[in-house]
Amino acid sequence: MKLFMASLATESNSFSPIPTGWSGFRESLYTKTASRGEPGLYAVALTTWRNRAEALGWDVAEGLATYAQPAGPTVREVYETIRDDILTDLQAAMPVDVVLLSMHGAMIAQGYDDCEGDMLARVRQIVGPDVAVGLEVDPHCHLTELMLDNATAIICYKEYPHVDISERADELFTICADAAEGKIAPVMRDYDCRMMAMYHTPFQPVRGYVDAMQAAEGQGGVLSVSLAHGFPWGDNPRVGARTLAITDGDADLAEQTARDFGERLWALRNDLPRSYPTLEEGLDRAMAAPKGPVVLADFADNAGGGAPSDSTFVLREVLNRGLRDVALSLFWDPVLVQMCLDAGLGAQMSVRVGGKIGPMSGDPVDLKVTVRGINRDAYQLFGSAPTSAGDCVWLEADGVHIVVNSKRTQTFHPSIFTELGLDLDAMKIVVVKSSQHFYAGFAPIASEVIHLATPGAIAPDYTIIPYTKRDDRFWPKTQDPFSQP
Known part of the structure; x- marks a missing residue:
């Protein structure tokens, strides 16, 4: 078996005055040996994947790993150059059995509302329909149709603060390895919660919600459950909370599981907002x-x-x-x-x-x-x-x-x-x-x-964010978004 892995990540604030260019990536992480002990958030998953693959005797091909501190949309030439670098290395590594990518999930570039979806679609075009393609993302992501259509499995970190990156990387490796070996047939479905909020996982009721997601995994064919919180300051048509379920070959179960957890989150909505004193x-x-x-x-x-x-x-x-x-x-x-x-x-x-x-x-x-x-x-x-x-x-x-x-x-x-x-x-x-x-x-x-609740660039009031690419059918801007056509 052969694994190809890489990472390209930043969280794009559509309203930030700071452009994301070459300096943003090169000052943070920019290497093709991230899994060999490189420090930094986006080296963690690659290190986990290399350790798992080498323990199984797999060959490992490692592409670029790079990350930029969140700011405004990435300069088009920068995104396309980094993306194509990774894709060129993937092409050179072919044939591969598994591709694993660590990305943020809310990256926007000039001309690209959905960098993760764009990357996955191009990866799928290279590797074909039968290779297992896995994506690990931050929960503050935009879970798009293009991402879901081209990945075998997507897993979000469950914790906020994000202290479980290695654990989720390990789970993604297991699902994709089992898929590549024909042991399982992952199926993904998501559900639009029509909510915009911060989900602080150390505190109730979100703590209990995350625990319930984890308890459902491994039961009755459910492989994974994720909550995509969404990144409120990314002007993307899919911005907002979505639940995601992965099951073993059962699309109806995946759809029902995602809906069940989405409706459960909706029922908690009035208990979610934390007190933000002035x-x-x-x-x-x-x-x-x-x-x-x-x-x-x-x-x-x-x-x-x-x-x-x-x-x-x-x-x-x-x-x-x-x-x-x-x-x-x-x-x-x-x-x-x-x-x-x-x-x-x-x-x-x-x-x-x-x-x-x-x-x-x-x-x-x-x-x-x-x-x-x-x-x-x-x-x-x-x-x-x-x-x-x-x-x-x-x-x-x-x-x-x-x-x-x-x-x-x-x-x-x-x-x-x-x-x-x-x-x-x-x-x-x-x-x-x-x-x-x-x-x-x-x-x-x-x-x-x-x-x-300080003044500043990302004040915690989701009703005043000046979106241009999504409608107002989300709570709390609309009290009952499901009743709107």
């Missing part, structure tokens, strides 16, 4: 807490959703209130980072922080700061995967501690502070620019976690 309300709660640190999530400035990660709304309110023992990260500002590196540890400087990319970044803040810590080529953990944050600098301004960095990324783990020497136990408030992926790392050290 910036002012969140700071009031944090200051009234008996002990710290209280972790505040600056939801709307999450680089992982395509936001610039340089908004100043929270910082300005902290300064206006005269608060102390507050730590904030990550502010993306490679120019300021370089200035601080040149000045050196202990330098006192007048600097301008944030507010650089656009209106959703707020106004810049001018401060007198001291450079308290420097961490070159910093990494933080996302689950078990180390992810690069570039060079990081800790700045202090009268008890307010700000971490700026050179590579745009969200805050995943407390190590982004502690590796600089900043003691989070001494902080009253810790502010992280992230929507949910911070939770696994920060919840164990927090006295309380509060997700803020």
Whole structure:
């Protein structure tokens, strides 16, 4: 047996002012040996697949693995060049028995609303109808007809934060290997839930829903159940929540299973929305807490959703209130980072922080700061995967501690502070620019976690997103979307 595997991934925010070009991919991950110990989120699946294949004595051909931090749609020439590189390597590797791809599922490029579907259709054209083609995607994906028509099996990560990438990769390998060997005949069906929401899996009722999906797998011919959350800021005709079921040769069972889980999610809809206090309300709660640190999530400035990660709304309110023992990260500002590196540890400087990319970044803040810590080529953990944050600098301004960095990324783990020497136990408030992926790392050290409804590029109000490619038949914009023609 022979496996070909590759990865091309980014999450495209159609409304982001930041284009996704060559620098976005090449600064994050760009290699044809990702499975040989390369750090990063999109090396995890390939490493899992190589280990499984080699344990079975299979031949392995590995194509390009590349990933760009979420931003605006990918430049057309960049997408087509990367795609064709992978397809050329697949053609050279033929004949193969299994193709496994790790992609995000919400990649949009200039001229392509559905990069994953485009890639799968071209893969299928090369390998023919009988080769098992598997796709692992982020649940914040657009599950399209072109993807479903050309894949043998699609599996989404189940957890948000995404701490189960390796486990889902392992499941996908098993299904595709069994299909290639003629042991099973996977059939996929999906169901449109007509919902737009955030599904935070550590909390009920979503925790119970995910557990039920996993309990259904392996029962009565059901091979896999996924919830595609959708990525609300991707302007795609299929954006929104969909359930997906894979069964062994039984299309009716797959359709019924997907419908059952979709209707179950719909029944939970009024219990799903989490409380998002305003910036002012969140700071009031944090200051009234008996002990710290209280972790505040600056939801709307999450680089992982395509936001610039340089908004100043929270910082300005902290300064206006005269608060102390507050730590904030990550502010993306490679120019300021370089200035601080040149000045050196202990330098006192007048600097301008944030507010650089656009209106959703707020106004810049001018401060007198001291450079308290420097961490070159910093990494933080996302689950078990180390992810690069570039060079990081800790700045202090009268008890307010700000971490700026050179590579745009969200805050995943407390190590982004502690590796600089900043003691989070001494902080009253810790502010992280992230929507949910911070939770696994920060919840164990927090006295309380509060997700803020901050201003910014991805504010958590799905009724105001200016879609041009899908209709309004989704909850909560339409209270009963199923009654609409």
